Amino acid sequence: MTYDALAPAASAGGFPVKRSLVVLGAGESGIGAALLAKQQGYDVFVSDGGVIKDIYRQELAVNNISFEEGHHSWDKILGADEIVKSPGIPEKSDLMKKVREKQVPVISEIELAYRFSKDARIIAITGSNGKSTTTALTYHIFKTAGLNAAMVGNIGISYARQVATAPAEYYIIEVSSFQLDDITSFKPDVAILLNITPDHLDRYDYKMENYVASKFRIAMNQTKEDYFIYCMDDPEIMSHLSKQTIYSTSIPFTIMEPLKKEGGFIANDQLNIQLNDDPVIVSIYDLALKGKHNLYNSMAAGIAGKTMDIRKEKIRESLTSFKSLEHRMEYVTTVRGVDFINDSKATNVNSLWFALESMEQPVILIMGGVDKGNDYTAIQDLVKEKVKGIVCLGVDNQPIQDALTAFTPNMVNTSAMKDAVQEAFKLATKGDVVLLSPACASFDLFKNYEDRGKQFKEAVREL
Structure with missing residues (x-):
């Protein structure tokens, strides 16, 4: 889909033509860049190879900013004076290879x-x-x-x-x-x-x-x-x-x-x-x-x-x-003497290490998701010392099992948050803490880490 804003009047009388700026990616970063560039007088075009969220699509239309979704118009992109690249777009993508080959200046939203x-x-x-x-x-x-x-x-x-x-x-x-x-x-x-x-x-x-x-x-x-x-x-x-x-x-x-x-x-x-x-x-x-x-x-x-x-x-x-952030070592509630903590924002092993290091109660750990080549050996000692059981939550839990089964008495596989919370609660006794600290990205089962954290809290409150 392509939406074209009203074209600016052609330059006349020696006035300079607006600088053209293409924004690649229409998430929060890209939309913010588009709004600021439009305000500052740039000729702005937004291109997203995926589907743009309704709220962002509406913002672009209301602000008269041209955009496309589901494809890329190479003539517009490669003909830009400058490109703002959203942080989620890797340099290895075909899109960025073409941009770099054409030597169009690229900056970030910040x-x-x-x-x-x-x-x-x-x-x-x-x-x-x-x-x-x-x-x-x-x-x-x-x-x-x-x-x-x-x-x-x-x-x-x-x-x-x-x-x-x-x-x-x-x-x-x-x-x-x-x-x-x-x-x-x-x-x-x-x-x-x-x-x-x-x-x-x-x-x-x-x-x-x-x-x-x-x-x-x-x-x-x-x-x-x-x-x-x-x-x-x-x-x-x-x-x-x-x-x-x-x-x-x-x-x-x-x-x-x-x-x-x-x-x-x-x-x-x-x-x-x-x-x-x-x-x-x-x-x-x-x-x-x-x-x-x-x-x-x-x-x-x-x-x-x-x-x-x-x-x-x-x-x-x-x-x-200070009150701690949602999804970052966030206390949810206590059910029959078992504390529940939401650390869904822990998307790498080091974040999990910090979470376990701060625990003073016996832990039932819910972890797993999209593995980014994680090295779980870094947490083996902490798991051995503090973790009574691990509930794996993900499409592929094998790397976790291979690295950590020998270091905890209980290992359970699940593929849905409600099941993971129920299994963790079964393993817990009064005085324990159930900790969601995945050490992995969330995209196998959830929209993002916020969605994962919210589903965790909902499942806990249903116990």
């Missing part, structure tokens, strides 16, 4: 949005795990301080949509490696790199060094007036830092040792943020987010707040009052 929000302060957060939690916590700090802040990117509405419809003074952005791959000038005032563990390697020629380099693009345009906040306990980050020069002010955080310089650390059961000679100190027992991994997230968000001169009282208040 690059487009940055062009029209340079007067704002930008805090960008990336990493393999913990991005959404840290983004939400950072936003909570800024809102608690009374600042005009917006939370955008992978976590909710697109950065470009926000710039087009409700500009803010501060943008707290969750960014993925896919988005960073197509930036040219995007420069956050504060860049946070939480951690780097194997993920999405199929998009990086199965080379870890390519994935690491992609993550580090978050700091590539920064200058000494900007901040680069990083985890000094992460071996991939530290290895890359030994080879790459960072031009911004670097601020580390660690749970391994007290720091004598500026940064974040844990000492005497207290979280410490040392910056600008005015430390923030919070008891780890008062933090809203529990678990070792959340110490990192809390330090990173707190440091970001401190770089923007937010008062330490507001940072401390925020770190102790």
Whole structure:
């Protein structure tokens, strides 16, 4: 299907023709880019090889933006002055091969949005795990301080949509490696790199060094007036830092040792943020987010707040009052003494490792889905120590069984969420926790991880 907006009047009298911009992909990112580009005077065309959601199709029509779905018009795409590529489109696709061959300039949606929000302060957060939690916590700090802040990117509405419809003074952005791959000038005032563990390697020629380099693009345009906040306990980050020069002010955080310089650390059961000679100190027992991994997230968000001169009282208040995100270690309910926790957003093994590491009760684990070449040996010790039973939920559960059967007394196969929850409840006794933490993508049985999490909560409430 193709919808053509009213063609703009032909240029006359020496006026320049509008720059043509093609947006590839009509998800939230693509639609946001289209709306912003249209507002800024571009001649916009949206092309999606699949089916566009009704709500997005209506937005395009209402805003008089030409689009097509179910196919690609090569003349329009390859004739564009510039292309905005949605992050879900791999470079290996025939579409991108043709675009690269034609040498049409390609940018990401965050690059487009940055062009029209340079007067704002930008805090960008990336990493393999913990991005959404840290983004939400950072936003909570800024809102608690009374600042005009917006939370955008992978976590909710697109950065470009926000710039087009409700500009803010501060943008707290969750960014993925896919988005960073197509930036040219995007420069956050504060860049946070939480951690780097194997993920999405199929998009990086199965080379870890390519994935690491992609993550580090978050700091590539920064200058000494900007901040680069990083985890000094992460071996991939530290290895890359030994080879790459960072031009911004670097601020580390660690749970391994007290720091004598500026940064974040844990000492005497207290979280410490040392910056600008005015430390923030919070008891780890008062933090809203529990678990070792959340110490990192809390330090990173707190440091970001401190770089923007937010008062330490507001940072401390925020770190102790934050409510966790839906689908990320989300407590659902307790049924006959058994707690149920929804961690559907855990789509890789490292996220599952963090979830298990924070558990203090015996665990019945529901896991499985689309396996991205996962190495489950990383969690064998934690499974042996904490997991009473594993309920596999997926079309192909064999890799999980091969890696983990020997490390837990119970292993059950299911192919529907309701069955998985019922089997887990059968294995649980009072004082246990049933944890949905799949370590896999959701697309075999569900629309996305949100759908998976919602079905989990519905099945739990039906017990």
